[in-house]
Amino acid sequence: MGRILTYREAIREGLIEEMEHDSNVILLGEDIGVYGGAYKVTKGLLDKFGPSRVIDSPMSESLIVGAGVGMAILGLRPVVEIMYIDFTPLASDQIINQAAKYHFMTGGNVKVPLVIRTQQGTGRSAAAQHSQSLEAWYAHIPGLKVVLPSTPYDAKGLIKAAIRDDNPVMFIEHKGLYNLKGEVPEEDYVVEIGKADIKRVGNDITILTYSKMVHSCLQAAEELEKDEGISVEIVDLRSINPIDNETIKNSVSKTQRALVVTEANKTAGMSAEIFSRVIELVPNIKKVARLAGKDTIIGCSPVLEKASIPSIEEIKKAVLELLK
Amino acid sequence: MKHLQTPESRLFYMMLIRSFEMKVAEMFAYGKLAGTMFHLSVGQEATAVGAIAAIEEGDYITSHHRGHGHMIALGADIKKMMAEMFGKRTGYCKGKGGSMHIADIKLGNLGANGIVGAGIPIATGAALALKYKKSDKVVLCFFGDGAVNEGTFHESLNFAALYKLPVIFIIENNKYALSTPVEKASSVPELYKRACAYGIPGEFADGMDVEDVYMVTKRAVERARKGLGPTLIECKTYRYYGHSRSDPAPYRSKEEEKKWKERDPIEQYKRKLLANGVIKKEDLEVMERKIEEILNEAVEYADNSPYPEPSEIYEDIYTR
Numbered sequence: 001m002g003r004i005l006t007y008r009e010a011i012r013e014g015l016i017e018e019m020e021h022d023s024n025v026i027l028l029g030e031d032i033g034v035y036g037g038a039y040k041v042t043k044g045l046l047d048k049f050g051p052s053r054v055i056d057s058p059m060s061e062s063l064i065v066g067a068g069v070g071m072a073i074l075g076l077r078p079v080v081e082i083m084y085i086d087f088t089p090l091a092s093d094q095i096i097n098q099a100a101k102y103h104f105m106t107g108g109n110v111k112v113p114l115v116i117r118t119q120q121g122t123g124r125s126a127a128a129q130h131s132q133s134l135e136a137w138y139a140h141i142p143g144l145k146v147v148l149p150s151t152p153y154d155a156k157g158l159i160k161a162a163i164r165d166d167n168p169v170m171f172i173e174h175k176g177l178y179n180l181k182g183e184v185p186e187e188d189y190v191v192e193i194g195k196a197d198i199k200r201v202g203n204d205i206t207i208l209t210y211s212k213m214v215h216s217c218l219q220a221a222e223e224l225e226k227d228e229g230i231s232v233e234i235v236d237l238r239s240i241n242p243i244d245n246e247t248i249k250n251s252v253s254k255t256q257r258a259l260v261v262t263e264a265n266k267t268a269g270m271s272a273e274i275f276s277r278v279i280e281l282v283p284n285i286k287k288v289a290r291l292a293g294k295d296t297i298i299g300c301s302p303v304l305e306k307a308s309i310p311s312i313e314e315i316k317k318a319v320l321e322l323l324k
Numbered sequence: 325m326k327h328l329q330t331p332e333s334r335l336f337y338m339m340l341i342r343s344f345e346m347k348v349a350e351m352f353a354y355g356k357l358a359g360t361m362f363h364l365s366v367g368q369e370a371t372a373v374g375a376i377a378a379i380e381e382g383d384y385i386t387s388h389h390r391g392h393g394h395m396i397a398l399g400a401d402i403k404k405m406m407a408e409m410f411g412k413r414t415g416y417c418k419g420k421g422g423s424m425h426i427a428d429i430k431l432g433n434l435g436a437n438g439i440v441g442a443g444i445p446i447a448t449g450a451a452l453a454l455k456y457k458k459s460d461k462v463v464l465c466f467f468g469d470g471a472v473n474e475g476t477f478h479e480s481l482n483f484a485a486l487y488k489l490p491v492i493f494i495i496e497n498n499k500y501a502l503s504t505p506v507e508k509a510s511s512v513p514e515l516y517k518r519a520c521a522y523g524i525p526g527e528f529a530d531g532m533d534v535e536d537v538y539m540v541t542k543r544a545v546e547r548a549r550k551g552l553g554p555t556l557i558e559c560k561t562y563r564y565y566g567h568s569r570s571d572p573a574p575y576r577s578k579e580e581e582k583k584w585k586e587r588d589p590i591e592q593y594k595r596k597l598l599a600n601g602v603i604k605k606e607d608l609e610v611m612e613r614k615i616e617e618i619l620n621e622a623v624e625y626a627d628n629s630p631y632p633e634p635s636e637i638y639e640d641i642y643t644r
Contacts, residue, residue: 026456028452052456053456055452055487057483058479058482058483058486060479060480060482060483062445062475062476062479063445063448063476063479063480063482063483065445066442066444066445066446066448066449066476066479066480067445067446067448067449067452067480067483068449069445069446069449070386070434070445070446070447070448070449070450070451070452070453071449071450071452071453071456072449073429073434073435073446073449073450074384074434074449074450074453074454074457075453076453076456078449093439093442093476094442094445094446097438097439097442098437098439098442098446102427102435103640103641103642103643104420104640104641105417105420105421105425106416106417106420106421106425106426106427106435107415107416107417107418107419107420107421107640108418108639108640108643109416109417109427109428109429110427110429110434110435111643142641143641143642145642166643166644167642167643
């Protein structure tokens, strides 16, 4: 049976279930204990599981991820939290050179079942160092899996899948989604990593997107249907490494038109990767375009912030352009 | 480690490490090896053997780019090590890791590392896992004098001290971070003194004396096993060769090299054991012959082993 939970509660419930199910699951991060995490995802977990399983770390991002690698190597299933994805550069060696590569460079001798939870994106006037969308950096690294849930259902299913995965997984939340409500089953379920989800069925055009942009695209699609009679299909990739080629191919083959939408800025971002895949997968496609965040630095003022990422109006305009 | 409990065995393993390194240098000169990234630990054998003699089966180590000695001291399969140097698929890492990434959890090695200081948080995390599992095992974390100036050193020592983790941080101070001498890199060149910043013991060991390294490490291991937390140990030693096979070490004097070689850890220990009657000249000959045999066999094995298939680039990226 489903209940209505927020995105935040859904992640928390996923963590609790996996911690109850497996005593090897332990949490490490800054202010995740008494304080409950910067976005309160881990609120109450310290009381429930105690300080040996919910460990408050000093401000030491390299240590947080590195200790996660060390724990994972010895058979634990750590979930470490980096408060903002903007802080992951402080831990980037441990993410890129250690967690991602350990299994390969030891010839498969060592496994790293590590989850790195973090959050990104705009929406809180948090300015240049707390609002970026850096998922492409990590999707570029073989050895990492990268997931970005857009709904409470996906968030719970993906956090559980990430914890059970024997590979390092970057679990990237969106700070603008924590209060989003949605139906979440009570029974145990996982969302398979690498499987996209069709969030809206349509026939005229496919929008390929993920994370919070899914919701902007959904709203744009509703308005386009109502005002213009256009039927938009929305594919929520959910996972950007691995990418679900099959779902992209099926949807785009059907609609013959595709728009890629990302909050992350355009140059060398995921929009370029998805755009290229569309052409590789459906070479005879009629039209494809991308709408990404602007190539700028996110400003603090709500006006600047809003102008930096695709708006619903821009999404609608891009769709209409492709259907000309 | 059981196999390092007698003076003869400690001497034997130090000799084996040196001969392995010399064989690597020889094979490099013959063009047999994959690349130039071979960081030889000749001169530093006493730190590897002395420290590893102080732990038990079931304990762990993390190693670094100059890590052949640690692996050999743990009792590694020399054939698989040599095959890895050759880039062959029968090597420890199937030819994927090479000299800098050998790991074997069963043997206790959680991994060498190509990034200076990167193993320190990993060792700390492993110690956290051991503490969580209520194990009495410990982790020896080896790194060089260069690594103490990486942020990971500070982050990890602070955390390990806060949570009283069973980890022993061992600085193998061989005087140079590539070409930069300790005095030019660390404002306080007595590196063990940094322990006071974390409220943990800072110990000094003569890295050219296997028994001194053993005793200092043993003390730290006992402390860690009792739940009293980490220790920082500085072993002062010397790297006889350059940083890697592409470094002729022009930044230091022949006089300095000579001075250190007079205190050679193997020759010193040999003299001591011969003088005390612990070993005889004939014992040394037996050891030397055995080592030659082991290494010849390893080279033959590596030479005759196949290279990986190109298609193996797609294996071991992810596990199932």
